[in-house]
Amino acid sequence: MAPPKLYLGRKVRALREARKATQAAFAERLGISTSYLNQIENNQRPVSAAVLLGLAEKFQIDIAGMSLGDDDRLLSALSEALVDPIFENYSANLQELKLVAQNAPGLARALISCHQAYRRNSEQLASLNNTLGSSVSTAEPTPYEEVRDFFHFVDNYVHRLDIAAEKIAAEIGIGERETGSALGDRLESRHAVRIARADAKDDAIRRFDRKSKLLLLNPYLPSATRHFQLAFQIGVLELNDEITEIVQAANFHSTEASEICKIGLYNYFAGALLLPYQAFLAEAKALRHDIGLLATQFGASLEQVAHRLSTLQRPGFKGVPVFFARIDRAGNITKRHSAAKLQFARFGGACPLWNVHQAFEAPGRLIRQLAETPDGIRYLSVATEVIKSNGGYRSTPRRYAIALGCEISYAGDFVYADGLDLTSGAAFDPIGTSCRVCERRNCDQRAIPPLKTKLTVDHHVRSALPYTIC
Incomplete structure (x- = not known):
């Protein structure tokens, strides 16, 4: 699969403006034409490998720091908002959404905020019974x-x-x-x-x-x-x-x-x-992200180590981009962060096919999973149960499952990938973000139909689901 094209116009423009350089002067330093730089800044052309190397050499820019991590998170949130049925007359394609996320992030965040307010008010109105006169507002x-x-x-x-x-x-x-x-x-x-x-x-x-x-x-x-x-x-x-x-x-x-x-x-x-940044990052690399050994090395808990791994995003000294999440036994995601392309749903629960749910069934074990999301991106995911208790027999322990993972291209940096067949497509379990936005049509674990899709119901045929997604 060809690597994705990098459209970094906003970041390149911000870099140039921070140095108070004209397009002509900046282009000359990079060894490209002014028109080419103008096209890059307006996301009309992707950034080539030569330009990336030029940015690193001429301006001491960390190439990894020029990644689209922030745009990916914004793109995920925007995509989830726009599948809501209130936008039924508009179907944005991926390129349109990328252009908005990259060139008008403020507008994208404003739209997301409006959608959140709409959902909160809708949920409140749906639940009102005898409280129509309530002054409570969830706008x-x-x-x-x-x-x-x-x-x-x-x-x-x-x-x-x-x-x-x-x-x-x-x-x-x-x-x-x-x-x-x-x-x-x-x-x-x-x-x-x-x-x-x-x-x-x-x-x-x-x-x-x-x-x-x-x-x-x-x-x-x-x-x-x-x-x-x-x-x-x-x-x-x-x-x-x-x-x-x-x-x-x-x-x-x-x-x-x-x-x-x-x-x-x-x-x-x-x-x-x-878990001091540089010392922890060095040990994480040396121990191939073995969270058990890292916890022992630093006298920390598994959750503290896994969470810290998700924060290693210092410019110039970034760690492997990982995702981290913690869920309770009811499936609520109580902590979430992703430096990888995998983004967690802002509404609803996590995919039931994700291995984090299995951790409750295997106390004390670490479960590995190779997974693929509907966009074709593959991941390594590891999950385990953690138990928190502040007392003895009469106390009620709190049980959570934590999950940590990375895109498959980084799997070699993790000890948990050893012995797994990373090349076989059959080894990867299909997972999604959440049922409400997952586009898979043949998942028998689906809890609800995806939004903005039509259903057909055949009274003479019953499969795992009582409907067919058109």
Whole structure:
């Protein structure tokens, strides 16, 4: 299969304008004609390999950083919105959507926001019974939806926090001494914070008293969770101003969204502190992304390691583009991010054929899957169950399944690809994003028909589905 053509007009134009260069001067540096550069900037012609190499050589640009990752995420969200039946009189082709995502990202995001508001209002009206006079409005996105989209469109990488975390990790000796001691010493010496065990009856994981500077931790926390909470507290005490500026710049619609985002950013910092970027990236490559060995190496949990792998998007030092997700037993996706082309549905559940669901059936095992999406892109996916508990026999453990994977072209960088036949099409399971947008016609695991399709029903024939998709 021929590699996809790269239309990077917006990025090339932004690069030129950042250097305050005219098209003629910029084209001359690249060794191309001004008309060719003009066509590239207007997405009338793709960027050739020679131009990419010229950008890297003349302007020290990371070629991997010129990828269409952000456009892919925006394209996926836009495509999902436009399959809604309200757009039944309009059927956009892929090229049209790419042009909008690449050349008018602000317009694309505005359309997505309008569609989200429409869906929320529609769902509210459908559920109203005796509350027609309610003042509750869902025209605005929920706080969690806003925060989810914030991290989604920054590629789950926050450079300012990542650099700060790496600096602090070097100062306190993360990786050179016992992690808990390093974090505890930082809190005590720099902030006069005392760390103590919380009362066994206190169900809080972490409780901090600002006046007494006493940090209470649940006595039943596993070491990885304990370290994460210590790192979180360091973030609260040392990065509050930076995180406040990031949140203010995001212009959230509500105070709730701003506060939730702050928690998310503190969590991001904690993960980056425990798993410092360059050291973690080097080990991930050396251990071929074996999440079990990485967890042991850094004293972290499998989920912390898998999540961190999805954030390795630093310009000039990118890791393998992976997807990461966490689902609960009801199939709700509670965490999601994809630096790969695989994008998760914004509405509805995940594909039932995806191996992440099987993880609940095989506790303690890591399940591998070769999968292919309807667009023909193939992936390696690994999934396992994780159990979280803060107490003993009477406590109710929380069970999740996590999935981590990459496009098949990167599979050789993962130990999990060993022994799998990556060349046989029959080895790949057909999966989709979600039933509502999946275009497969013959899937017997389909929960609902795809939107914007016609159905026929034959009363004399019954197959796995009671209808046929036209």
